[in-house]
Amino acid sequence: MNEKIDIKDVTPVKIHKPSNSGDSSAYPARSRIYVRAVEGMLENIRRFFGLIFLGVFALIPWLQYNGNQAVLLDIGEQRFNIFAMTLWPQDLTILAYIFIVSAFALFFITTFAGRVWCGFMCPQTTWTFIYIWFEEKIEGSRNKRMKLDQRKMDADKFFRKTLKHFSWVSVALLTSITFVGYFTPIDSLFVDFFTFDVSFWAGFSVIFFTVCTYGNAGYMREIMCTHMCPYARFQSAMFDKDTFTVAYNPERGEKRGPRSRKVTQEQLQEKGLGDCIDCNLCVQVCPTGIDIRNGLQYECINCGACVDACNGVMDKMGYDKGLISFTSEHQLAGGTTKIVRPKLIGYAVVLLVMTSLLVFDIYSRVPLEIDIIKDRNSLYRETNQGLIENVYTLKLLNKSQQDRTFKVSISGLESGNYVGVSEVQVRGGEVYTLPISVTSDPYALTEEITEFKFHVQTQDENGEIIKIEETTKFIFTDV
Template identity: 70%
Template sequence: MNNEIPVKDVTRVKIHQPEQGRHEQQDPSRKRIYVRAVQGPLETFRRYFGFIFVGLFALIPWLRYNGQQAILLDIAEQRFSFFSLTLWPQDLTLLAWIFIIAAFALFFVTTFAGRVWCGFMCPQTTWTYMFVWLEEKFEGGRHQRMKLDQRPLDFDKFWRKGLKHLSWLIIALLTSLTFVGYFTPIGELFIDFFVFETGFWAAFSVWFFTFCTYGNAGWMREIMCTHICPYARFQSVMFDKDTFTVSYDPERGEQRGPRSRKTGREELKAKGLGDCIDCHLCVQVCPTGIDIRNGLQYECINCGACVDACNGVMDKMGYPSGLIRYTTETRLGGGTTHIVRPKLVGYAVVLAAMIGFLVFEILTRVPLQVDIIRDRNQLYRETNDGLVENVYTLKILNKSQQLQRYNISVEGLEDHRLIGNNQVQVQGGEVYVEPVSVAVDPYNLESTMQDITIVVEGVDDQGESIEVRTKTRFLYR
């Protein structure tokens, strides 16, 4: 019996490298991506969707409500206004719920339809396409831009490049002014900026975000998506075999190769050719410069540009569309896609729960906050008429946007006397400080340390009564 274990030589491992097509070997645009314009339903939808998104972004800070900017995230005053709702640092839980909901909504959409956020809603993608559109207007189509960059600098090249970069800077500046206008009154910002009276931090923010927008959308472009954005790195964790992504059908497309339009599909099958004619248009229209035919890649932002380009070619060749399409790995393998699955249901349940918590927080939110600070210099004092007196400082925060009147009262002490204003007026969004004293006959005290309740009550914007009851202690000896 042979007890020797056969040993296999693993020092010579044949590594399979993906073959490069003829275009990838010759095309110098692989170092710099020259995005080709494409027409199709997905591209039309993306453009209109982007137009609506940019329009809302530019319009929202100009909306007015009750004579004020409707949405203003005033960091200096620590006050975030959303129409009739004003949030303060004490309402940080509401902002936390909003961010949590946004995160789980992104997870849910990604699990279902891949990186459609990146392809259709991400500001980086929207502004990049906007800058590419301006680039085409001044420098021409893809091949014209490639030839222009290879030419030596002359007057024609100078004015085209100069006007392109000037238009980029103008768009970037308007974008920055609008963005900063969410954090400072936008009407004053525009006026002060163009008459050079803007404060240091406002001016710094405007110029900082201007050059960030200009650099990101004009120069870095796909680098933001492929190397800087963390979402590109971890989004694959949320994918599964039933996630809809932009995919190439290799069973139908391979083997690739050029052919005449007159060549029948039966003849192509006899030659071993698939429907892909290797025109390379799917690569030329890709904003990140990938070849979707190599399979799912983390650089793909699911914009669908290659889908429109390929469908256009298929129509011209007389082939069925859908060689590149939104589909799932399961469906490409001949299986049935399961829309309702545990991961997607889990995200949906958590998302619904988070939305419920946010709605509950908003509905139960009281637009009034009261803080009580005892006088620490003297725990108590005795008055000339024999009463025991404690001094408190009330900080009343009016979280609404309207002037409110509040009544102050004390519960828990028999025959007490409240010294100070028992009715105060507080402007919307202000903190009112009111010192009050509570005096009582010592014979009416049950102990030397007695719990009392200071009640502040008023009427909210809808005419409903609001009341805040804050407990504190009355001390004696």
Template identity: 65%
Template sequence: MNDQIPVKNIPTVKIHKPEPSKQSDAYTPRSHIYVRAVQGPLELFRRFFGLIFVGIFAILPWLTYDGHQAILFDLYEQRFNLFSLTLWPQDLTLLALILIVSAYGLFFVTTFAGRVWCGFMCPQTTWTFIYIWFEEKIEGSRNKRIKLDERPMDFDKFWRKSLKHFAWIMVALLTSLTFVGYFTPISELFVDFFTWQASGMAIGTVIFFTICTYGNAGWMREIMCTHMCPYARFQSVMFDKDTLIVAYDAKRGEGRGPRSRKMDAETRKEKGLGDCVDCNLCVQVCPTGIDIRNGLQYECISCGKCVDACNETMDKMGYEKDLISFTSEHKLKGEKTHILRPKLVGYAVVMLIMTVLLGVQLANRPALDMDVIRDRNTLYRETSDGLIENVYTLKIMNRTQTEKTYRIEVDGLKDLKITGKTKITLAGGEILALPISVAADAWDLKAINDLVIRVVDVNDSDSVAEEDTKFLFH
């Protein structure tokens, strides 16, 4: 028996690396994408929707409710004001439920209609298109912007670039001031910032978010969507073959190629031409610089600009619209799109359950809260008139936004005596630490006695906070 293992000589495989000079850098992260303007119903809707979104963002912090800023996330005071609702750190479950409902709402919409959040509501997309609008108004159309960047610096190029960046910085500054205004009183912020009376923290925060907005919307743009945003990476988990996506109908469009408008269908068929005239407009209008004809790509944000651009070309050629459209993989294959499906229904059911739980939590949320803290230095003490006394600190919180008057009650002991305030008034959102002492005759006491301390709204007997505690003796 031969113990030798046969050896086979394998020839070395030569690896052919691509030559950098022959590689296009059209879609590399640092390439500048010159987005072409487009008109159409989807673009009009996106602009209208974006205008509403920006308007809501800009107006909300200026609204007042009952004498205070309607929406204020006051981190210093550790409370969030949402019109008549005030949330405290103790309301963490409410915040968790709000985030869960928002997450499942996003999952539901994505499963049904793809990345419409990215294309129509995402702040990164909205502000990027605002910045592109300033580019078009100051530097001109796509071709003019390309030629302008290729030119050496002259006075015309200098003033156009300077004006564009000045406009970008102003938009970024107003955006930053508005955003910070959600966390500090906005009317004071605007006055104090421009008069340099604001705190160093406020000024530093505004400058930081100004730089972020200017960099993200002005310079990084599609890099945020394609390389930094995690949503672009995990969206495929929620997609299925019935999800609405922006897609190119390859069966109808291929083969591509230019042709005369007068060319009839028979001639096109003989030459093997589909409906795609290879005008490349779908690539030129894409804010992430992709070619949708290459299939679904994670860079696509479903803004629909390529749909409008293609439909405009189809109109000019006299062809049927929607060569590129919001459709599903099943529909592209000639199959039926199923709207109701287990995944979509599952997201809807979970979102509904979480919404109901949130509503129940809000409805049962107490307007008054209290904690009782016993004095740990002394278990008990004897007063000058022979009574046994225990000392407590009541931490009372008025969770409403209006002034309230409360009454302090204590039950559980015979002929007890309370020393301290038994009637207090708290402003909206105020927290008060109130020391009281409770005394009783030693003959009526055991070593450990049950005690109930209660705080009652004098104008609303249903608003009550009570806590069981112990009265100690011996």
């Protein structure tokens, strides 16, 4: 009981927030964040990835494969066409593996480099910066936009605001049509929508996602990242002291304060000043409106805008770059960052295992399937020849994108005879309904229910035989 307990100072720091509108209620109104433009290496990288992401997103629905849309996620027909592969509800494991691999890839990247997905590839961030770009081009720089909003409505303000919102709606509409084009043929969607000949659900979806894109990127912006996205809340569970994230170096920057460029390092030391000149540019360029100098905050999306802004100031002042940088807690404390560590290895191993299972599942996937439906109106009947007949409906599913010839046969039923068409042509990605019947000599049936098998075989593009079999039951109750 006499042992001392170490006490850790957890005094909260004051975090920068957008100023309130004067409402002193418990839930004050949110004020707008005016994001300042920034140039730098990380900004160029973010733009590069943004352009790649936009290009891939816009191009994929227009690709053609074997005369059809290469990627078409047809929910109505319950099939997903992805180039040469067609996924059906029976292929749920492949979709599950894809989501699991994506999740663990995100966990791995987050553990290593923080929230870089949010800052460089997230659609919300990408479209937000696109909308901010239109703001800058139409309404001007940050200070000009602030002054414009403070002005009373006049012809110039009305024109600029109208042009800005028209641009926002246009981007949102093109985005929405492209997105819906993943689920319905995009070539006809563009024509039908603008000629008011589109189906109800396709038109509703386009309008719905247009409103969502316009609202999210135009108005909600950082609210999506700070209040609605669950990733911001549980990301800390993946962080450790070796995770690279955007951070401010207080040992080098404090005590902060303005100064002239002509002030020498000796004079700075005499005044007790660090390298931070307290210009607040790091706050002005932040899309979520935080002050990175207050430490790691869940609102930070690791876009690196504050890094570029601070490096630009350091260049002008003649100081070394890196006052704000992608670094780890260990490195800030004067230690070294451990790249290879148990948590990162664990995520890498699980990611490798799940990726291997996904590849194996796709590789071992049989491009055909059979579903047997027993006629329930009559369990069996006796033919004119005295044979017992059971009627079935076969659903032959061609999972490939090529037309194939399916051959059907039976086995395991003594004196059993297949009655019906035994060879059919099934188009790629189609389900063929084949009604058939099976007969047997009643004296050969020793049980009321006899199990036997249907066999279906076809050839792939290389001439190799592909076979599947399905067990069903033959019923005769007068045994």
